[in-house]
Amino acid sequence: MQLEALNNEYMCSGHVACPGCGAAVAMRFLLKALGEKTVMIIPACCWSIIAGPYPQSTLKVPVLHTAFETGGAVASGVRAALDILGDTETTVVTWAGDGGTFDIGFQALSGAVERNENFLYVCYDNEAYMNTGIQRSSSTPYGAWTTTTPGQQWKRLRKKNIVEALVAHRIPYAATASIAFPEDLIAKARKAREMKGARFLHIYSTCPTGWRIPSEMSIKIARMAVQTNIFPLYEVEDGLRYTINYSPKGYLVDEYFRLQGRFKHLTDEDLRQIQEMVDEDWALLCRKAGNSPRA
């Protein structure tokens, strides 16, 4: 890791994220990797607020705030315009939450990826609609409490696998990353920056407010998600070549769940079932990586 990259800052102090917000950390690292020749498109999400109200801006790159469901389409238009103006160097980046990516924005994202638009789509995934007050999204994991899956009706459906959905589009590059693994995150963002066509980066991004965790636990919990195989770090090229970037020790999921208020209703039996699901998903991923024609 070149140090000068880490010294560059494209995010000013004074942003208005909650203390310990993983999404703020994720943006800071991403921009360090991408550098100043970047245009950032932000559909409605926590970052619509974090970026700062008129006339201030937290980011030192151009930002276009836009409607919730338009990330893929607006980026297509910005790219087309920059190309027409002769600027083929600038990286066009959509920065959206899980709701804006997995749910309402999925059509525009799928459309843009099918057209292989030359842009980078980054989803910072805090596993719910946080900006509107912690409602479930299709990224909310099995077992989680949210304000729309409260009480006995905690979410009994699996998290949508967005990377696999995009891989099914044969997207040139799709990768996961985590705020707890900055070198990996920066390396992937740089790799994505150097590529052409549609690229997707899925960043696991803790939310102390929505996950009911202390702010100072943010990074630790993000790291545990990777170490327990709940959120494996991997990348897929051309929808075919899988690479697992980190081989976890395979800790049990139990501790991860116990640390978060959003899972506090889960019984030992629930956790046993979740462990099975996680093992199953991990085995599937390993099969895909093992079956890859790489080597």
Added chain:
Amino acid sequence: MPSQRHESRGGKCVKQVIEGSHAVSEAVRLARVQVISAYPITPQTHIVERLSEYCAAGSLAARFLRVESEHSALAALIGAASSGVRTFTATSSQGLALMHELLHWAAGARLPIVMAEVNRALAPGWNIWTDQTDSLAQRDTGWLQLYCEDGQEALDTTIQAFCLAEKVNLPVMVILDAFFLSHTYEPVDIPEQEAVDRFLPPFRAKFRLDPTAPRAFNQLAPPNIYMEMRYNMQEAMSAALESFHALQQDFAAVFGRGHGALETVACEDADIIIVTAGTMTSTSRQVVAHLRARGEKVGLLKLKLFRPFPVEQIRQALKRAAKVAVIDRNFSFGASGIFAQEVRAALCNLDNRPRVLGFVAGLGGRDVTTDVIEDIYWRTKKMKGSDQENLWVGLHEVDHAIGSLE
């Protein structure tokens, strides 16, 4: 007749018999648009098909985005226009309805996007024929709206739309009747590129997404600033009214013709004035000529510019009449035809105002013939009292039968 309505005294041009849709495509090509995006919907398709051919053949140096929905079509242009290029899309009916949220975004972001909108009825039941309710339902989104009567006007208005949009930083809708205009072949003067270039210089955005001068666009606007932003939009609308008049002069200087915000026919001494927008106007021209020949004191007011609404001009045009008959091919449920509402509102503070009667006709593409318009005239002439100010014209008996089933 269009060939009589439009003269071309200036510059060289080529007269061709083309479809209304293609008159718009030609204008977009001549305007040297840089990014086009569109999603197909009948009867808008011919406009963008022709443009995609131009892009494929290289006769138009634009990027053509074949997006997956109307919603994304407009979103893509919001991105492109924010990056400082000239943009165009076209849609109709359900497509426009799907864009609704982004119509507000485009206007609020003060982007000079131009869109051709082919007036088509909304479902259910499915209906592809002309009806103005789709565009009029978007009247409060901050888009300028220009209604066209024929192919020449569609071409001229589209070129002017870019000028106007870029002058006041608001998006513009150029509106055409489905089929009656979009699919009708007429002789149209296609101006030379050089003349259009003289009238419409390349687009220079004041602000754009630019990594060498980073700015944030469309961010959180708290109560202490939002209202001023909206006031500025209204100021831009007022400026657009002024610009529109000036623009006609500039246009006439280059092309030898122009189109007013509204047009009056035989209104000076008219007792009754018929008000129309779109292709119905051509039919009404004939009716007015016919009735005048019979000694009836009737006039015609054609509305072209609907947003901004030219209130003062409308007052001047209508104030001497005893009665005004507005024909609406649209409807606001629970109220009345939309043009009738607006005309009434424009006149209500005049001391001696004419009575305004609203006639709803031709919804879903039903033909509004010379007979229908003549009938409207005679009914207006006979009408007394205020109980019959809003009337539906030509309803079939069967509709009443269905309505009375308990």
